[in-house]
Amino acid sequence: MGDRLRAAVPSILSVALALAVCWVAIALTRDMKVAGEAYLQMLYGGIGQWPRFLETGDAALLARPLGEAAGKAALLILTGLSVAVAFKAGLFNIGAQGQMVVGAVAAAVVGAQLTAPSVVHIPLAILAAAVTGAAWALIAAALKLWRGVHEVISTIMLNWVAVSLVDNWLAVGPLRAVATGGHSVAGTAEIHPSAQFPRLLGDISRLNLGFVVALAVALLVWVWLTRTRQGFETQAAGLGPEAARAAGISVKQRAAEAMALSGALAGMAGAVLVLGTEYRYPGALAAPYGFDGIAIALIGNNNPLGATVTALFFGILRAGGTRMQLLGVHKSFPELIQGLALLFVAGRLVWLALLKRRRAQPASTEVPRA
């Protein structure tokens, strides 16, 4: 446990530094009072308005913000896991966005076209999203394993293919919702209530089953990666492909499986969005959750638990961002914080190298090239 905490230190420092930099940015453009107030409001928007709750005893003051935070966190957990799992197998999946889009559409189709009791309908819709996301990711895996196409290139391109296919054709063409009562709706038809995630706290909060699903999936992924033979082999294949191959591990197979799982997780993020909050494919994703997944995974050290904690934290900030607007501070500050934290985490290697250099004398046994 000690080691695990130590591994988290650079990430925590990076996030703290990002928070500080953004605070200074607000303080410089407005003043320190606004900056402090904005951060306080961001916190209230994410974890609940505790002072007013304690005054009035109105549970909704807590439940509503927490529900929003949980909804955002669920999406970030799943896309973060998606990127982290691929990374563990030595693959950089930039395609979580596209995989999420196709997954969301699949969930929307199953949710709207099928009728079944909830206990069947919801798992079926999630499964459809996972399978579609996995299939989309496997295109990139196949291109890599058989044709040697780098997955960064292919997944970026497949993002565009997915968005074009879904937003520019399916959602406005074959799957477009039939206009009812004269006014047209954007996106696909609304899903049946039997496919909608139940709200866990009733109408006072949008907290729904999606959050529970995301947490459960995170736990399963962590168990798979760290406790099973297959997870071990996947990590070995990612860290040392040649040594893994010599140890009799089918590196290609493990890579393809990891990519499929990565796509499935991104697809499930799409399902959580559609079944939990949108109830349809909305014509276009409101935010680049798939790309956020890259930041979440990297800040979370590509570890399923680390990514989950990171996603929870940024889910809170994201939900609170809207409350910052009350003070005239732009709501995109949480994204700015996330971006800066990623930047600082990426700089971690530089920090470590600098620290090492100072500590170790002589610098290294490596001999400079003549």
Place this chain on the structure above:
Amino acid sequence: MSLEIGAGELLALVGENGAGKSSLMNVLYGLYHPDSGEILLDGKPIRFKSPRDAIARGIGMVHQHFMLVPTLTVAENVVLGREPRRWGRMDLERANAEVAATCQRFGFQLDPRARVDTLTVGSQQKVEIVKALHRGAKVLILDEPTAVLTPQEAEDLFRVARGLKEQGHTVVFISHKLREVLSVAERIAVMRRGKLVAEVRAAESSASALANLMVGEARSGDAGVEPYHPPTGAVVLSAMDLKVRVEDGGTALNGVTLEVHAGEIVGIAGVDGNGQRELAEVLTGLRPLESGQGTLLGKPLANLTPHEARRRGVSHVPEDRLRRAVVKGMSVEENVALGRQGQPPFARGPWLDFKGRRERTARLLGAYDVRPPDPLLPVQALSGGNQQKVVVARELDAEPKLLVVVQPTRGLDISAVAQVHSRLREERAKGVGVLLISLDLEEVLTMADRVYVLFEGRVTGTFTRPEFDEREIGRRMLGTGPGHG
């Protein structure tokens, strides 16, 4: 520690790995800085800030791993960093002439226009020496210079060293090959644990005396001549006319036929890059066979996968440890599980067995004297010798029937070498067929019961222990035996 080196002297510096030989020389070469103490050159104290200073004062170093640009010519490599210029561009003609003059002066036969990657290892080493001399080196430090050479090439190097000494240069050999040290050096300095423990005249010493000084206890290196062990069992590997095509710059196998029996150590001798790596890869399923037949532990050799090879009972200690034997970033115990990650005691069904893994690892670390014996340490935190012990422990713990070991003792110190060698002998005694592929001919000759010599992907000689002839084997290694004019 203190050490004096006289002008025009041939000095050898010997000691186990980690005894401080390389550190000492790196201090002299300006790569490391001494915490205390001073260096006197021609009686005057000096401080080298970097190798540049050392070179300017006439100290040159030839590293074990050459620092040459393979795609440049000999002359380009020699003048690199201080090229003669004309009109702001490199004057290649002058470089060629200068380098030719240097070669002539010191009696090297090198074509300045030849590309370095077309040269043999021995010639590349000469390029390194010429490079140092061209920069005005009066003191030449050679770090493990014969590790990669054939006996003939090594002889040649010794001749060069003696020639340099005649011309008033000082040559320092760093080595742990005692026999050659005794034959080439005049004075031998022995280091142990960062201290100079003895200085002896070569003429008055012997290999066993030196080994005792190096190791410090009555724990000497190889004791005497190995007796011949005839094979004790059936054929575990028989290969006929193996052919392999390579696309990535390696050497093809052009029809290799060999046999390994249970209970014998079969050595493969050869200069680096004559098909040894490819042979090991074929036998462990890492490289597909183009043609040829063979039987490996009772089943065909064709279409072997690494997984299948392990299943049949092949263990492999590969040459490229950090790339192929261990996974950097994983712990020692995870690396111990590698290869058997799905079997007890490392797994129970689809689940990893942490407890079984920890126990087995702890036991192996103790039995193989791995230091520090910490199963949780990242494997790259161990020294090279201890990493190798982990790899050997893992591969032998799998209870193989055929053991393919490549360069198992490269870069290891004497006691680690002795441990690896005695483990291999134990495996032989247990009835394991051992295929030992090594570039170190001395190792092959001390260990093997039978030797195949590999040259350009073909077997150019087969020898059985009573009739080992080092010179003849050396000739076959260079393809100059009978029938290979």
